[in-house]
Amino acid sequence: MTAGVEWTVEGxxxxxxxxxxxxxxxxxxxxxxLERFLAELDVSSTRALVVHSTARGGFSAGADLxxxxxxxxxxxxxxQEPALRDFIDRIHAVMDTLDTLPLTTxxxxxxxxxxxxxxxxxxxxxxxxxxxxxxxxPELRLGILPGFGGIPRLRRDVSNAVVRDLLLTGRSINAKxxxxxxxxxxxxxxxxxxxxxRAVANQATKFDADALATTKRFMKPIPRxxxxxxxxxxxxxxxxxALREALRKFVESDDLRPYLP
Amino acid sequence: xxxxxxxxxxxxxxRHGADAAALRPEDDVFEKLGIDSFQAVELMSELELEFxxxxxxxxxxxxxxxxxxxxxxxxxx
Numbered sequence: 019m020t021a022g023v024e025w026t027v028e029g030x031x032x033x034x035x036x037x038x039x040x041x042x043x044x045x046x047x048x049x050x051x052l053e054r055f056l057a058e059l060d061v062s063s064t065r066a067l068v069v070h071s072t073a074r075g076g077f078s079a080g081a082d083l084x085x086x087x088x089x090x091x092x093x094x095x096x097x098q099e100p101a102l103r104d105f106i107d108r109i110h111a112v113m114d115t116l117d118t119l120p121l122t123t124x125x126x127x128x129x130x131x132x133x134x135x136x137x138x139x140x141x142x143x144x145x146x147x148x149x150x151x152x153x154x155x156p157e158l159r160l161g162i163l164p165g166f167g168g169i170p171r172l173r174r175d176v177s178n179a180v181v182r183d184l185l186l187t188g189r190s191i192n193a194k195x196x197x198x199x200x201x202x203x204x205x206x207x208x209x210x211x212x213x214x215x216r217a218v219a220n221q222a223t224k225f226d227a228d229a230l231a232t233t234k235r236f237m238k239p240i241p242r243x244x245x246x247x248x249x250x251x252x253x254x255x256x257x258x259x260a261l262r263e264a265l266r267k268f269v270e271s272d273d274l275r276p277y278l279p
Numbered sequence: 280x281x282x283x284x285x286x287x288x289x290x291x292x293x294r295h296g297a298d299a300a301a302l303r304p305e306d307d308v309f310e311k312l313g314i315d316s317f318q319a320v321e322l323m324s325e326l327e328l329e330f331x332x333x334x335x336x337x338x339x340x341x342x343x344x345x346x347x348x349x350x351x352x353x354x355x356x
Contacts, residue, residue, distance in 0.1 A: 041317060075317030130320050149328060150321040154336075189335040192324040 023051035025058075030065040030223040031216070032121075037072035044134045044166070045082030049105070052112045061120055065227065066219035069116075069142060070126035070212050077127040077151070078135025081166070087265035098257055106165055106249055109134075113167045116141040117240055120231035122222035126211040127151040127202075132190070137168035140175070143234065144218055147193035147202040148211040154190035160268070161260030165252030170244035176200050283330065283356070284349035290329055291322065291345070304346030311345075332356055 022038035034055060036042045059067075071077045090098055116123065116138075125142030132154045139145060139153075155172075157164050163185070172181050180199045184191070196202040206214045222230060255261065284304055292299035295312040302311060309319060326348075327334060332355035342348055 075315075076320070130317055150324050152320050152324050187335065187337065189337060190320070190323075191333075192327050194328060195333060 023048065023055065025055055027060075027064060029220075030063065031068065031219045032059060032064045032066070033068045033070070033216075035070055035072050036078065039073065040079070041073045041075035041130055042071055042078035042135060043082035043085075044078065044080060044109070044138070045085035046105070048082070049109055049112065052116075053108065056112060056115050059119075064121055065225070065230065066122045066124065066222035067119060068124045068126065068212070068215045068219050069138075070215065071128065074129075076129025076135070077125070077131040078138055079130050080133025080135045080137075080156075083160075083265055083268055087262070087269050090262050090265065095259075099253065102253060102256055106252060109166050110245065110249060113137065113141050113171075114240060114245070117167075117171070117238070118235075120227070120234065122219065122230065122234070124215040124218045126215045127153075127193075128208065128211055130154075133157060133164065134166045134168075137164055137166035137171065140168055140171035143238065144204075144215075145196075145202045146204045146206060146211050146214045146218065147196060148206055148208050149193055150208050151193040151196070151202075152190045153184075153196050153201070154188070155184050156188045156190075158185065159188050160264040161258065162255045163248070163251055165249065165256065167245050167248065169248050170241035172201075173244070174238075174241055281349060281353070283353050284345060286329070287326065287349045287352065288345055290325065294322070294325065302345060304349070305344050307343050308345055308348055309343070326352065330356060 023036055025032055025034045038048055042048065089101060093101065122144065123142045125139045125145045127139055127145060128148040128150050129152065131139055131151055133156060136153050136155060155164050155168065163169065169181065169185070176199045193202055193205045197205050204214055288302045289299050291297070291308065291312055292302060295314060297312055314322065323334065330352050332352055334351060334355055338351055342351055
């Protein structure tokens with residue numbers, strides 16, 4: 019176990035609870051916790067994985083922008099690429115592994131599901147959203163694009179028009195809209211997401227492991243070429259002064275809604 | 280007070296434990312309800328579902344009061 023990230027396995031169902039304050043920001047500690055979870059997960063005795071958040075604010079607010087900012091300013095210009103590349107390579111490996119687990123994976127989303135948090139949710143096979151859920155890719159506002167594999171995964175699941183709407187406007191959408199777009203499979207009342215996800219996971223425990231894994235492999239190919247392309251775009255954009263300036267504004271902002279595009 | 284404004288105030292007050300009778304159209308939504316940025320996100324989802332509208336975030340720039348928020352909702356109904 020790692021502080022704030024805990025998991026249990028019972029009856030063939032693993033539950034991964036993300037509870038790092040304030041809202042499961044994905045920085046070096048969350049990354050290490052996810053790597054450790056995946057290293058310890060025994061897929062041979064597990065048929066389903068439920069990923070949920072115990073943070074009050076939501077599923078995840080995305081990349082840890084404060085850590086990213088301080089990491090960028092601590093290094094001279096021109097010397098930022100190795101650290102950025104290392105983080106991006108590792109988070110891509112985590113997302114790819116989650117994406118291709120030979121299990122049924124169910125994400126439970128409430129509240130904020132922004133940026134990197136949205137990208138994490140997109141690795142799940144099935145998404146259950148509580149009515150409070152809100153999905154957003156605000157990256158363009160920072161002078162970058164989503165860098166954890168979110169664009170190819172979103173494109174795999176919904177229409178290109180929806181992808182463009184979300185990325186190019188940076189607006190957030192609610193659970194109902196996400197369900198209409200085909201992103202979310204069930205919308206439930208606040209507080210009911212985990213129970214609904216457990217019911218989905220229990221279905222998976224009734225199925226033959228080989229049939230389940232084969233079906234998933236067949237129906238959910240990993241878009242490797244696009245993922246590599248997105249990574250290259252991200253690394254180029256992230257090394258420009260525009261990101262540092264946008265992050266400085268974010269870090270220094272006392273705006274209640276700093277995510278507004 | 281318009282129907283939307285009244286419904287908005289009732290809903291927001293009930294959700295965040297405020298006294299609806301004490302809320303005025305010119306009051307700052309976020310200060311008066313004492314909500315943080317995560318609660319502000321949840322409130323937007325609740326309002327969109329309640330009023331069956333979609334409010335793009337960029338239309339909320341500068342919207343601070345109950346009256347302004349109700350007017351933004353009405354434009355989308």
